[in-house]
Amino acid sequence: MPxxxxxxxxxGAHRVEQQVGFFNDEGALAYxxxxxxxRAVEVWRDAVLLHRDPAPRVLAESL
Incomplete structure (x- = not known):
């Protein structure tokens, strides 16, 4: 299990990293x-970036 x-x-600059084991790339991405x-999220396997999701944009409230 990789x-x-x-x-x-x-x-801002705060970054949280977590290492987890999954059977495949799709399971890691879904998790x-x-x-x-x-939050913005990146999924890495060893030194390979598999996927990057940017943080969703916050829409301004209408007046």
Whole structure:
């Protein structure tokens, strides 16, 4: 079971990294998206970047 590094980027410079084991790339990506909670996320396997999701844009409230 390969280890994946999930990197969650908060607004600003705060970055949270987590290492988890999954059987395939799709499982790691689904897990990362589920726990992103509005943060940008990167999924790495060893030194290879598999996927990057930017943080969703915050829309200004209409007046």
């Amino acid at each position: 280890l994946y590094r999930l990197c969650f980027q908060e607004r 990362a998206r589920r726990f992103a909670r509005g």
